[in-house]
Amino acid sequence: MGFIEILLVLVIVTDLALLGASRINSCIRFAAAQGILLGVLTLVSGAEGHTLRGIALAIVSAGVKGVLFPALMTRAIREARVRREIEPVVGYTTSVLVGVASLAVSLWISSRLPLVRPAASTLVVPTAFTTILVGLFLILSRKKALNQVTGYLVLENGIYSFGVALVEAPFLVELGVLLDVFVAVFVMGITIFHINRTFDRIDTDLLSSLKD
Amino acid sequence: MEQVLLGLAALVLSGLAALVLQRAAKLAALVATGGAVLGSAIALVPVLRALTGGEAPSLHAAWSVPYGSLSLELDALSALFAGIVLVLSPLAWIQGVGRLVALEGKRSLGPPLFFQNLLAASMVLVVIARNGVLFLLAWEVMFTASFFLVTFHDDDESVRDAGWTYLVATHLGTAFLFGLFVLLGAGSQSFDFDRLAAAPHTPVATGLAFVFALVGFGTKAGFVPLHSWLPGAYPAAPHHVTAVLSGAMSKMGIYGIARFLTLLGPPPAWWGWVLVGVGLTSGLFGIISALAQKDLKRFLGFSSIENVGVVALGLGVGVIGQATGHPVVAVMGHGGALLHVINHAMMKGLLFLSAGSIADATGTREMEKQGGLLKRMPRTGSAFLVGAVAISALPPLNGFASELLIYLGAAREATLGSTSTAVHGLAVIGALALMGGLAAAAFTRVSGAILLGEPRTDAVGRASEPSLLAGAPIFVLAAACLALGLGAQVVLEAIAPALSLVRASLGFATGPLAYVVVASCALLLLVALLATLRLALLSGRRVEAAGTWDCGYVRPTARIQYTASSFAQPLVELFSGALRTRRSTVLPAGIFPKEASHATETPDALTEEVYRPVFTAIRSALVRLHGLQGGRLQVYVLYIALTLLFLLIFQL
Amino acid sequence: MSPATLIPPILALVLAPFLLAIVNRTKAAFAGRRGQPWLQQYYDLAKLLRKGAVYSRTTTWVFRAGPIVSLAAVLVATAIVPLGGARAPLSFEGDIVLLAYLLGVVRFFTVLAALDTGSPFEGMGASREVQFSALAEPALLLGLAALARLTGKLSLSEIVATISGDPRATWFAEGPALVFVVVALAIVFLAENARIPVDDPNTHLELTMIHEVMVLDHGGVDLAFIEYGAALKLWVLGSIVVGLVLPVRTGAVLVDALVTVLGLGALAVATGAVESSMARLRLLRVPQLLVGAGAFSALALIFILMPR
DSSP: OOHHHHHHHHHHHHHHHHHHOOBHHHHHHHHHHHHHHHHHHHHHSTTTTTSHHHHHHHHHHHHIIIIIHHHHHHHHHHHHTOOSBOOBSSOHHHHHHHHHHHHHHHHHHHHSOOOSSOOSSTTHHHHHHHHHHHHHHHHHHBOBHHHHHHHHHHHHHHHHHHHHHHOSOHHHHHHHHHHHHHHHHHHHHHHHHHHHHHHSSOBGGGGGGGOO | OHHHHHHHHHHHHHHHHHHHTTTSHHHHHHHHHHHHHHHHHHHHHHHHHHHTTOOOOEEEEEOSSTTOEEEEEOOHHHHHHHHHHHHHHHHHHHHHHHHHHTTBTTBOOHHHHHHHHHHHHHHHHHHHBOBHHHHHHHHHHHHHHHHHHHTTTTTSHHHHHHHHHHHHHHHHHHHHHHHHHHHHHSSSSOOBHHHHHHSOOOHHHHHHHHHHHHHHHHHHHTOTTSOTTHHHHHHHSOHHHHHHIIIIIHHHHHHHHHHHHHHTSSOOHHHHHHHHHHHHHHHHHHHHHHHTOOBHHHHHHHHHHHHHHHHHHHHHHHHHHHHTTOHHHHHHHHHHHHHHHHHHHHHHHHHHHHHHHHHHHHSOOBGGGOOOHHHHSHHHHHHHHHHHHHHTTOTTSHHHHHHHHHHHHHHHHHHHSOHHHHHHHHHHHHHHHHHHHHHHHHHHHHHHHHHSSOOSSHHHHTOOOOOHHHHHHHHHHHHHHHHHHHTHHHHHHHHHHHHOSOGGGHHHHHHHHHHHHHHHHHHHHHHHHHHHHHHHHHTTSOEEEEOOOOTTOSOOOGGGSOOHHHHHHHHHHHTGGGOOOEEEEEOOOSSSOOOOEEEEEOOOHHIIIIIHHHHHHHHHHHGGGGGGOOOOHHHHHHHHHHHHHHHHHHHO | OOGGGGHHHHHHHHHHHHHHHHHHHHHHHHHTOOOSOTTHHHHHHHHHHTOOEEEETTOOHHHHHHHHHHHHHHHHHHTTOOBTTBOOSSOOTTHHHHHHHHHHHHHHHHHHHHHHTTOHHHHHHHHHHHHHHHHHHHHHHHHHHHHHHHHTOOSHHHHHHHHHHOHIIIIITSHHHHHHHHHHHHHHHHHHTTOTTTOOTTOOOGGGOSHHHHTTTOOHHHHHHHHHHHHHHHHHHHHHHHHHHOOOOOSOHHHHHHHHHHHHHHHHHHHHHHHHHSOOOOGGGHHHHHHHHHHHHHHHHHHHHOOO
């Protein structure tokens, strides 16, 4: 039970907290906490941790995901005067159970996944998988655009933790994904304002009324 | 064996006599019920002997029917189930006498009296039959007798509907049983069970046979998703008949599965997974649906589905124990399952019989209309409470002992087994825990709604105790619940031969039960002590009567009480995903609102979502064939001629 | 059964009401008050035992039996729980199930007694009680199953003794799993004992209460039974939690027991602190908390069963 495991367990706990949280603000806070946790993880995991590049990566990713994005999103909430409740498609209780189930599935998958290089901890791959699944689930099951952005963020966190633990040059992967998410956040930010101005709400469901 | 057959003959002959004597209703009822008691008593002697380790009597005779033979055997497993039938059915018939005689002049009473006895006899024949053809014959007789009892009140349209559903569902199930015997007997000349067992089978064939058995027998037992006939048929039947349908007849399905599991040698592990899957869905779906019901008997019917689910969980644990080479787990799983079969027969019999008395006394099965009956019917009400505590699996009554055994088996899987075995055990533990909590919620709800508080209608307020004859069977069953709880260890040791497993492992199962008995006795002793203490403290002090604390409200009425629906609402809401509750609401409107109402109804979700659409589709497809049925004789003759011609050409 | 095994139940019977005093004093300290005397709970019980009784005309024997059966069931339950390394007198394979179902007996009869009054408030409380406990039950039993898997033992005394006897093999090797179990059991502890954030023992509005509203109509001796039973229940569930987080075993039974008692005191302080620092959850959120507890138990199991 090393430091890495504790970090990974905390990441899983934030996943579950994200699924159970009913306020957008707390959702954003959990996603931010997750980003910072992963930054610390980069430092302690053997692969990249002790090079200058690794330290830079850790600081940048923690800064962007733990501070910048949350700040942007909190601002968006304030500006758009969004209602704070999430209004999920799938209830919170069910969501948490889905989270636990996806952890079980991830553990099963990772136990049969052939790895090129042994990971820093047996927990890394399951955690990464769980985080990816939870991110996907958040995107699918939440109505508000902002929550979907959080979902993307969590998804990205999952991919990132995969990269840190396994890939030789996580920097490239990370940079690419980060860029995508960055674009996503901005596009969403702009869309939120527009949906909000048009409909007074930010439910993406309302977009379907635009067809034809 | 001859003695068993003698008992059965007494049952059937007294039934026939009742049919002849039906003009004199009281005499017919006396003859039939007396015959049932006598016949059951005669047959019970060898049954108990076989159960407690005596030799298994058997009988073989040739029979002219192809693949058939008159093979009978009374081994411990058969004896266990026969014992349930022979104890429960006479008690139920005794309770029913008054109910039937009250209908004198309105209905002919011969048929129900005859079919009651025939039902009991055929169930015993089912469990002692050792030939496929004989078994199916008994199975069909059992169905026919129960069908005519279910549709006894056939002037009611809902009863007719329930009857048809029962007919269709049962025959779909029986078709699988035909398939089962054909599959197993394909190579041999006879459907005798020992031949079926001895014939070589490929794993694929046994696997398919297992699925056929599960579907065929599961329909009778009421496993989800094969239960759709049950919520209709149970309320439709006369109250005392329902007690037997739930307590004994649904157990015939369990018997079939248990017999099948012993037939083909050690079962593979995946059977255990399937059984646990079935048990989990039946258990959870049953109890969640029960929570939303308002008809007392429909509620108890759904609770029966939950309990066969518990039995399936036990069998699943047992099978995994056998398959993974853990005899202790096998003994605990199978032992718990069989013990639960006995326990459930007693407590569900008790609940249905007392619910029947309550429905007779109040004229309604609707729990929202009842209330305060414990004051008006103290004996029946207390007996119902005993059943409610027992079926919620609370110590010191019997439900706890059997569930504890299943828990223990599952906990052993979870602690000692490999990862997959552990997951299996944990699924059982989680399911049982959730079902336990929900069952407690369901049974406090129904007890509170019908027995406690104030009566919600005048008719209920005037209810009174039934006659001693109708009351006696209920007390016998209530006493049985307590006895089976405190004597669980003894009962398990007695039914051990029925397990046909490693006896050395039995100690692991009886050991904890002995401790539970100690704890139960301690509990009862403490209750007595504290009651005495309370009496001693209160003696000489002022004990007054007053109104319930009403929060300062001046004119409380019985209608402000929390109803059964409001009690269950949070849980129903929580599980709304699995239920199809229909709501109709009229909101209060205006400054001086006059009318407002809210009504909910929860039909069986699976019937609504799956069966109804499917059968509607089949019906609309078959309607096109109406043209073939023109009604003219010539056309029919033509059909026959064409068929014959076709067969002739086919043979050439 | 050696005489030493009688130490845990005796300590429970004597000291259980004191836990409530600690909770109350902690809350008073947070609020800047001095709080009630340390022995107030005992004075209350003594006072209640001296009183007569008033019964509602609606009630039947169920109402009178409720407190008696509930207290009897808790008393049997106290014989099952160990105090750290000090074993309980009633200990056998599967006693964890008996413990859970004895608490079920308590609940069943409390709920029935509440419904017996015909009061809509008490019905409301009963309805909430059965809902929450149905959800707490899987969390409790799955949490205990996780411990059973971890230690390979099936009786509570042995489970706790194994964990406290060899913390290196349990806490160090299976830290995350144990943390999850403790969190789950702590939530069950708060929920089953009607504490914040699930229920507020000090609330004064019938509509918002759960446990307190169910016992509105009880008084005198009956109420004394109920209060004492509640204190014992707090002790029973608390000593399981403390037995896990305080893996101390000196070998001397009395010392072990006393250490756990001190731990229980600390747990009571923590309960008081939780109660002073957070509000009660909305009723609709409570099921989520309890399912969350179940999820934590499941997480613990997943970690324990994880292939490695």
